[in-house]
Amino acid sequence: MPEPTGNEPGASPFPPGDLGTPPTWRPVGRRALPAGISPSMADDADRLLEELHQRQEAFEQQGQVLRQVQAALARAQATNQELALVADRATDAILICDARRCITWVNPAFTRLTGFTLTESHGQQPEELLSGPHTDTATITRINQMLAQGATVERLEVCHHRKDGEPFWVSRSVQPLHGQDGQINRYIEVLHDISEHRRAESEHNRRLEAEVALATKSEFLSRMSHSMRSPLNAILGFTQLLDMHDTGHLPEAQRRQIGHIHTAGQQLLSLLDQALEYARLEERPLGIRPQRVDMSMLLREVRAALDEDALAQEITVVVDSQCPPLWADPQHTRSILLNLMSNAIKFSPRGATVWLQGRVAQDERVGIVEVRDQGFGIEQHDLPRLFQPFTRLDTSPGKPVGNGLGLAVSQRLAELMHGRIEVSSTLGKGSTFSLHLPLAEGPGALRLGQLRSGGEPAVMLPPLRVVHIEDNALNRSLVEALFSPYPQVRLYSAETAAEGMASIEATHPDVALVDINLPDGSGLDLCRRLRGQAAFKKLPLIALSADALPEHIARALQTGFNHYLVKPLQINRLLTILSQLPSTQAAPPQ
Structure with a gap:
């Protein structure tokens, strides 16, 4: 059996019996290796150490990359949270659509604006969900064409409809988003509510049209007046000349006919004047100059102006001049009372009595001037029509009926002076017309621009x-x-x-x-x-x-x-x- 060399696997590099003795070093090239260590073993160890160092560096690099990824993920998560917060708190409606422009997400503002929740909106196209009778199809076609071409839609105004059917106006902006392949994979859309702006714009245009129409009507009436007065001047003038110079040469029948022509011309002139006055009152350019009016004196003046008419009709006029002072325009108040008294005399039978008297209302805030006659009276269902322009009621056969503008003009004048005219009537017994105007003195006195009872101005103004x-x-x-x-x-x-x-x-x-x-x-x-x-x-x-x-x-x-x-x-x-x-x-x- 061969002798062990000490190089076998698992063999100790130290000689037997010398485990505690330090190894003997011998130089190998420039390095000194322990006894029993061959150069190849040393090279393998170096390679292993080098590999360990490289792996350790790789692990450290991977750890650094991992930490960077984790930090990026944390930042992305924070950004997503902020974006979600912004989307939730945004006042504009925001929705995200897929490549087919079907809704995949909406923010709460979208639900507040349209009434549709995410569940109700999911999978539907915005046009299908929001379009209605007031939506312009041409605008929707334009939006679809722009998006089909890959273009961005910027603040395009369109009318849509809420879930309950109510129309509303929005400014739509749509931004296509591209994926890594360069194809559009989703859309982000913003709806900015402009309903209030559109209403204000519509109101401004309406006011502009009204102002222009008002001025157009005024100009038309002015020109009409000028054009009509010229032929009326000729008619009335020539009838007066005929009456002055040919009284002895014309037969009685022709003189009566000339008188009829002159009367008709005067009536036409009166109608023209009242029509123009009523139009001016509707436009409100008429200057109202309210002041303290001594009604006692004014009632006597009205009676004196109509004395001849009353005598001709054998009408007795009773005037109660103990009327409190009123806050009104004296000229227009006189015009109203003359019209009411003239009607009372005109529509009363011969030998009747007409009363003109003033009093204070029970609440002591306004004064009332009443004109009461003993005429034929007015049907109750006809009373609301009295103050409508060109309304003439056939209540007294054989009496002149006028042109139907006098009461309309009088009521309008009263309204401009913060007053009104009321009427009560009984068939066969007569009618009472009551002019209500603010008192100039007393507990309830009210003056234009001054204080009402309670300390408030007639028209309140802010600072x-x-x-x-x-x-x-x-x-x-x-x-x-x-x-x-x-x-x-x-x-x-x-x-x-x-x-x-x-x-x-x-x-x-x-x-x-x-x-x-x-x-x-x-x-x-x-x-x-x-x-x-x-x-x-x-x-x-x-x-x-x-x-x-x-x-x-x-x-x-x-x-x-x-x-x-x-x-x-x-x-x-x-x-x-x-x-x-x-x-x-x-x-x-x-």
């Missing part, structure tokens, strides 16, 4: 800073008087466009009243300058002008004015507009 640009001193005084009962309104007056611009820039008002024709330029140019500045882009601007041509009104509104009021100043309308303005209630800049 406002108002810049008034007007070169006419009387017009400036009128506006100053208009705002004098409102301590919460601070008025800044300017005579020129330059002064007005400086005042607006210095005070930053809540509203500006601008005359169109100014000595140093046009109010339109001032409007353009203001709209060109970010600070005044939304400043309410009200044009005040005597120019009522439709094209001029349309140009002013298109330039940027919010309202256009035709002079004479429409006080009630102006106050109503101002009462609806929001107030910044901020102190003007120093």
Whole structure:
């Protein structure tokens, strides 16, 4: 059996019996190896050590990469959480669609806007889900064509319908997303609700059309009046000449015919005047100048003006002149009472009595002037029609019936003075027309712009800073008087466009009243300058002008004015507009 060499597997590199004795080293080349270690074994050990070092470095690199991946995953998770939070809290509706544009996810704002939940929306295309009767098919076709071409849809406005069928307007933006293969694999869509903006735009257009239509009607009536008065002038003039010069040459029948022509011409002229007056009242450019009116004196004046008519009809007029003072326009109040008294005399039988008397209402807030007759009376179902234009009731055969505008005009005048006309009637016994107007004195006195009982103005205004640009001193005084009962309104007056611009820039008002024709330029140019500045882009601007041509009104509104009021100043309308303005209630800049 051969002797062991010590190189066998598992053999100890030390000689038997010398386990505790240090090995004897011998040099091999430049290295010294322990006794019993061959150079090949040393090389294998070096290789193993080198391999271990390499694997250790690889493990360390892999650990570093793993840590980087974990950090990236953590960042991605945090980003996803933030994106999810943004999507949940976003006010715009956001939805994600797959490559076929079927909905896979929606945010809560989508549900709030449309009424559809994710479960109800999943798998449906947005157009199928949201389109309805008001949706423009051409716009939907355009969206589909753009997306089919791989284009992005940017803020395209379209009308859709909610789950309950209510239409709403949105601005749609659709962004296609591409996968690694370059193909579109999903879409992200944002719906921005613009319903309020569209309503405001529609209201502005409606107001513009109304202003233009109002001015167009006014111009038409003015031209019609001018055109009709010329032939009426000839008719009435020639009938008067015939009556003056040919009384002895014409037969009695022809003279009566000439009288009929003249009467018809006068009636036509009266109808024309009342129609124009009623149209002006509807437009509200009529100047109402309320003041303390001594009704006792006014009632006596009305009676005196109609004495001849009453005597001709053998009518007795009884006047109670103990009427309290009223707060009204004296000219228009006289016009109303003359119309009511004239009707009472006209429709009363001969020998009857007409009463004209005033009193205070039970609540002591208004005064009442009553005109009571003993005429034929009015059917109850006809009473609501009395104040409609061109309504004539056949209640008294043989009596003149008029043109059906007098009561409509009178009622409108009363309304403009914060009053009204009421009527009661009994067939066979007569009618009573009651004019209600604010008291000028007493516990319930009410004056335009002053305080109601309880301390509230007739028209409430918020705290406002108002810049008034007007070169006419009387017009400036009128506006100053208009705002004098409102301590919460601070008025800044300017005579020129330059002064007005400086005042607006210095005070930053809540509203500006601008005359169109100014000595140093046009109010339109001032409007353009203001709209060109970010600070005044939304400043309410009200044009005040005597120019009522439709094209001029349309140009002013298109330039940027919010309202256009035709002079004479429409006080009630102006106050109503101002009462609806929001107030910044901020102190003007120093």
